[in-house]
Amino acid sequence: MNPLSVAIPSMFKKIxxxxxxxxxxxxxxxxxxxxxxxxxxxxxWPTWEQIMWISLAVLxxxxxxQAVNQVADKDFDALHPxxxxxxxxxxxxxxxxxxxxGIVAAGIFLFSAAQLNFLALALAPIVLIYLVFYxxxxxxxxxxxLFMGATTGTAVxxxxxxxxxxxxxxxxxxxxxxxxxxAGFDLLLATLDHEFxxxxxxxxxxxxxxxxxxxxxxxxxxxxxxxxxxxxxxxxDLSIFYYPFWIAASxxxxxxxxxxxxxxxxxxxxxxxWSTAMxxxxxxxxxxxxxxx
Numbered sequence: 001m002n003p004l005s006v007a008i009p010s011m012f013k014k015i016x017x018x019x020x021x022x023x024x025x026x027x028x029x030x031x032x033x034x035x036x037x038x039x040x041x042x043x044x045w046p047t048w049e050q051i052m053w054i055s056l057a058v059l060x061x062x063x064x065x066q067a068v069n070q071v072a073d074k075d076f077d078a079l080h081p082x083x084x085x086x087x088x089x090x091x092x093x094x095x096x097x098x099x100x101x102g103i104v105a106a107g108i109f110l111f112s113a114a115q116l117n118f119l120a121l122a123l124a125p126i127v128l129i130y131l132v133f134y135x136x137x138x139x140x141x142x143x144x145x146l147f148m149g150a151t152t153g154t155a156v157x158x159x160x161x162x163x164x165x166x167x168x169x170x171x172x173x174x175x176x177x178x179x180x181x182x183a184g185f186d187l188l189l190a191t192l193d194h195e196f197x198x199x200x201x202x203x204x205x206x207x208x209x210x211x212x213x214x215x216x217x218x219x220x221x222x223x224x225x226x227x228x229x230x231x232x233x234x235x236x237d238l239s240i241f242y243y244p245f246w247i248a249a250s251x252x253x254x255x256x257x258x259x260x261x262x263x264x265x266x267x268x269x270x271x272x273x274w275s276t277a278m279x280x281x282x283x284x285x286x287x288x289x290x291x292x293x
Contacts, residue, residue, distance in 0.1 A: 029280035030155045034058045037159030037174055039287050040236050046163060053115045054162045057124075058155050060109030065131040065151065067102030071095055072135040080196055117165035120158070127154060138197075142208045146179065148186040153178030173235065177228035184221030184253075185276050187214050188260060219257060226250040229283060233290060242290025249282035 034054050038046055046054075070077075070088055078089035087093035106128055113124040134151045137144040156178045160171035190197070190206045191214055197207040206214040229249070233242045256275040 029276045030062050030152060031055055031058050032280040032284035033178060034155040034159035034162075035284050036287050037156040037171065038163050039291060040170070040174065040232075041160040041164045043291060050116070050163055053112045054159055057109055057112035057116070057120070057158065057162065060105045060107075060112060061127060061131065061154075063105035064102050064109060064128060065134070067098050067105060068132050068135045070098050071102070076200060076202070079200065113162075116162040119165045119167070120162050123161065138202045138204065140203060142203045142205050144204055145183045145186045145190065149179035149181070149183035152182040170235070173228070174232070177225050177232065180221045180225035180228065181279070184218045184225060185256070185272060187218040187221065188257070189272050191215065215257070222253040222257070226253060236290075238287070238290030239293060241293045242286050245282050245286030245289060249279050249286060252279045252282065
């Protein structure tokens with residue numbers, strides 16, 4: 001048998017496994033979030049180079065974080081009835097292979113940051129360290145959802161820094177709005193793992209205060225985030241065309257809570273994915289219309 005006839009299908013199978021296991025589709029809410037920061041900082045159309053390097057930086061950081069999470073959580077995933085199919089617990093990908101992918105992703109992130117400006121490169125190692133730290137927060141603090149918010153919310157501040165080379169209060173404001181949004185949807189998603197987290201001693205707001213209180217807190221986080229993004233229209237002097245899309249994005253958050261079911265793991269994960277992506281995309285469209293129309 002030709003070795004290539006075995007090696008090539010095996011390689012494509014691993015690539016497919018990486019694609020599904022590391023949830024590349026989640027980039028649909030991380031990348032548009034970075035574009036929000038980029039556009040508000042520039043108040044003009046970015047160059048194709050800026051778009052490319054910011055996109056690659058966000059994707060690199062996200063893949064690195066996902067790879068770290070997969071390695072850190074492999075033993076818990078093997079026990080979880082809905083996660084034991086993941087690449088490492090199921091044996092489709094080894095820890096070494098996932099680690100190599102993480103290193104490559106970190107390299108893409110660092111190289112992309114270097115193409116933007118000095119400050120972006122200087123902050124990049126701190127982001128990587130924080131991503132590793134976040135992967136273990138569920139072991140010791142119920143505030144893991146806020147750490148998640150600070151991790152993913154970095155995308156909007158990163159978009160700002162990537163094109164300005166500066167840290168400003170405006171970037172911090174956007175970061176706070178993003179933190180509350182991400183913490184809100186992470187808290188909602190965590191309700192699916194309520195019993196598992198309690199059984200195996202993992203920390204979360206859901207485990208500490210229960211599903212009902214967590215859903216209420218998620219709604220509060222969403223309300224505060226939507227309000228901050230709403231006031232962003234005034235702070236950044238956006239046109240009236242910003243607000244219809246902001247209202248639509250806020251409506252997605254309401255709809256997400258309305259149709260989310262903590263007892264339906266697979267269905268609720270799909271709802272979580274498309275609704276978070278839709279919010280991020282609509283917010284990005286809102287900024288474009290607010291700036292250029």
